[in-house]
Each structure stands twice: as structure tokens, then as C-alpha cells.
Amino acid sequence: MNNHSGHDHASHANHGGHGGHAGHAGHGGGRPGGLAVSENGYTLELDATILTAGVQPVSFRVMGPDGRPVTEFTPEHEKELHFIAVRRDTAGFQHVHPVRDEKGTWSVELALEPGDWRFFTDVHPAGHDGTMTLGVDAAVAGPYDPRPLPEATGTARIGAYTVALDGALVPGEASELTLTVSRDGRPVTDLQPYLAAYGHLVALRVGDLGYLHVHPEGEPGDGVTAPGPEIAFMATAPTAGTYRLYLDFQHDGVVRTAEFTVRTTAAAAHPDAAPEHEGHEGHEGHHGHHHGSHAHH
Template sequence: MNAGARLTIYGIGVVVAFGGAFGLASAIVPPSVVSEWKEGAEMNSHDGGHDAATTAAEESANVAADSLKGLSLGLEGYVLSPVEAPGAVATSGELQFQILDAAGTPVTDYTTAHDKDLHLIVVRSDGSLFRHVHPTLDESTGMWSLPWEWTEAGTYRVFADFTPAGTDAPSLTLTRTVQVAGEFTPVAPQPTQTAQVGDFTVSLDGDLTAGTAKDLTLTVTRDGKPVTALEPYLGAFGHLVALRDGDLAYLHVHAKGEEPEVGETSGPEIEFAAEAPTAGRYFLYLDFQVDGQVHTAEFVVDAASGDDAAVSDGDSHDDGH
């Protein structure tokens, strides 16, 4: 008898043995107890259904994750090439990359968005050392590049935010990871809604709630006085980047109000609308310009879950009665 046949017969024997046990038990143990045993066995056999439900929930979460920006090196037929950059701290060189289309051809034609054809965001995985820069395109090769030097070691995420030329072309944010050799101590960010940037103090008013668009107001002061000389920068009076702690996924953040005219100034408030995809911690980076110089204010905000916000609203209504 071959091994397969022996295993099959053994399996049948196990089933018969358990089936016989239930039958024998019926003759010795009261029927109600035997019924409970059978129900227990059936419930155990349904554990696979629970696993299937869990898997379905995980798949749903994955679908939601796929819709977020900044989590993939390729999307909609476009790919961010490997990023070339210095491999160690305090080494001068260039950071360069290409955007490739579905045929592997470097993209050289883009649609201008926020005054630039491509925005490059570089940040360490712990949310520190944020940089928002604009490399130069070599149209003959499709290579984007700019002078580069790392100030600290660590694992960095490089985001290329762009829109290819063409009707109905998608707005994309593709990402790659770059390792910079050397020892470093990760930063443990704590929630903060006030940032000091040189002589400027920037305060954040508003909060984030998962799945809900929320208004955020950032107020800029200098030596305690409101700054009313904010200049247009990237098509607005401020540019806000928001990343989720853990995977550095992009939030949907939009500046409110009309695009400013050249020479127009504003302040001290800058308003945005932001929607957090999930509860958790987020890094916010505000770029604003005064006297031709760009400054970056950094914040850490914890987003509440939609359920928590609903409970909080309910509690506040109860207090009002």
C-alpha cells in the first residue's frame, strides 16, 4: 500500500472514530450534553469563517492604503527610478533620478502644479530633517538633479510629486527609500502645535479626525507681532505637507482661498483643509515666505478616530443640557 493510500485511510479512520464517539456518547450521556458537544465542534469548524472575515477586513484596509499617496514607487504606469545620492554624511554630491513611463522611457514633459513641474520631498523615517526642494530637469535625458549633502545618517524617504503632461493625466506622488550610512538616534516626536523658526512663531489651531475634512489655521507672528507680509509661495501664502507616522503616507491638504496675485501679501493667518485617512500621529510641515526667504515650521498632531470624535461631540452636547 502506498503512503498516499495509508494517509487517506488514516484520515477516514479519524473521522469514523470521532463520529463513533459521538454515537456511543449518545447511548451513555444524556442527549442534551451530546448536543452541546456537537454544537461546540461545529463552532470550532466555523473558525475559518472568522479568519475569512478578518482577511476581508485586512484586504479592505489594503485597498484603502492603495488609494493613499506616497506609498509606492510606481503608479498609473509611471515609475520613480532608483535614487542616486551620496551614501554617507558630509559627502557632497548630487541627488538624481528619473520618472519613467510604462515603456521605460524617461518622462520629459510635465504639467506645472503649484508653480513647479516637480516637487521633491525628502524626510527621515522618524519625521525629522524635512526638506522640500525643486530639482532641475535635463530634458535631453529626463534626469532630475540637484546638489546634495546629508547632515545625518538614517533611512530616508524621497517623494517625487508631479503631474505628467497630457489631458486627464494623474497627479502622482511616488517614493523611494535611501539609506545613509552611519549611526544615528531616532527622534521620538511628541504632539506640538507651536513651532519656533528663527524669529518667527507659528501656531496651529485645529485638529484632525479620521475620514473627516477639517480646517487648520496657522498663524505667523514675529517677536509677538502678527506677520502681515507673507508672500506668495508655490501658488499660495503657504504650502503644507502632511505625512502619517509609521508609513509616511500623504494626506490630502489643500490651501483655502484664491491663488494670490504677484506682489500681493497676506497674514498672519494661513488656512488649509486636511483629511486624515486614519487615526494616529501625523507630521505637518508648513513652508511660508517672508522677504524672499522660505521658512519651514514643523508640527506633530494626533488624529482622532471618527468614533472618538462622535463620542466627544455627544459628550459636549450632554454637558449643554
């Protein structure tokens, strides 16, 4: 198994509390978020965009439409702000929760390897209608050894844990993804609530790291959702392509991350739409033939 398939956060316990979070970016129709540094007048502003490799402090602000740092937020999944760091080759994924001072500056420690990085913030400024995901680039100095994209597989292993992925990403359609957690071959049925859920999923589009719209199904204490072994999500892929999925789950007091590479599948044709679809294809074929004849002449 590729060594990018997952990791646990026991060794990063002092990095601000790793966790996961269902992506709220791109509300409505699966539009990816995190592709812009500014949205609706709010801007993600780093104190430094060139950083040093190693465990390093990172500080930033979310600037409001009035040009001042935002100091009031509506909590989402028990936190005012969720911060995600990932290298452009999709390695080094970290989901942390920075600490904010009274002036609106956030601080957190990240474990950084040389290369080009993308930082995301999931925030809901007080008074703003809904959550937004802002993204900004950062460079970490040093020799950069980009890693190839891990192959697509339905299984990730993190130590004694195995996570199996079932379901497909379909462009433009909401689809269910089910992740099943086991340890030493036995189903895990006592997952611990973490940030108001049994699991949190971040999905990024390979090529531009567009941040996907992902919703958890159910929540702890609702009388329906079991604490494992299955964790279900609804996800909408905005386009065809390849995506990286990062699942955070907590068991025995440790948050672990399982990573997957997923390629989209074609949408199923609706039976009543098939004749029209076939006719459209025929028209396109005729159109192409016409142009070919025209070019010949």
C-alpha cells in the same frame, strides 16, 4: 521647544530652492500617497539608493509606462516636479525643486544625515489624469542616531517667528487647519507669495510616512485671501494615528519651515445616527459576551 519644531532655508539657498507644496497625493477620500514606488505605470527611479552623508547630489528619473524617462510634465504650483526628502524618524525634512535635463534626468543637492530616508516626488506627467505622489527608500551610510518623535504641541518656533496651529485632524473627514504666523509677538500680515500660495503644507503619517491630501484655502490675488497672519488648509487624515505637519511660508525673502506633531481626534457623532451607533455597540458587547460563554463551556 523641541529643536525639530522648524527651520529656515537661508543656509540651503544653493540646494535647489526649498519650498512647500500642498500635497495632491491620495486624491479622493484622503487615501495616502507616496507609499509605492510605482503607480499607473509610472516609476520613481533613483540613480543610487545608497548615499553618502553631507550635502550630496541626488539624481533620478520618472519612468513612464513605455519604459522611457518622462520629459513632459504639467506644472503644479509653478513647478514641473516637487521633491520631498525626510528621514524615517521624520527628521531632516527638505522640500526642493530639482532641475531636469532634456533626457529626463532630474538633479538636486540634499543635506543628508546617516539613516534611512524616504524620497517623494509630486508629479503630473503630461497626458496623465491628475497628480501622483511616488515614494522610494534610500540609505545614507554612517552612524545613525534616530531622534524621538517630537511631542505634540500647537506651537512651533523658528528663530524670531512663532507659528500657532489651530484645528484638528479627524480620520476620514475633511477638516480645516489654520496656522497663524507671528514675529517677535506681532502678527505677520505681509507674507510673500511662494509657489502661488502664502503657505504650503506637507503632512506625513507616522509609522509609514503616508503622504496626505492637503488643500490650501484661497490664493494670492484672489481678492479674498489675506497675506497673513492666518494660513488655512483643508486636510483629510485617512486613518487614526499620529502625523507630522511641515508648513513652508515666505517672509522677508526667506522660506521657513514650521514643524508639528499632531494626533487625530475622534469624529463627532451625528445626532441622527446616535441611536443606531449605540445599538451597534450593544450588539458588539453581546457578541463578545456570547463568545466568552462559549469559550467557558
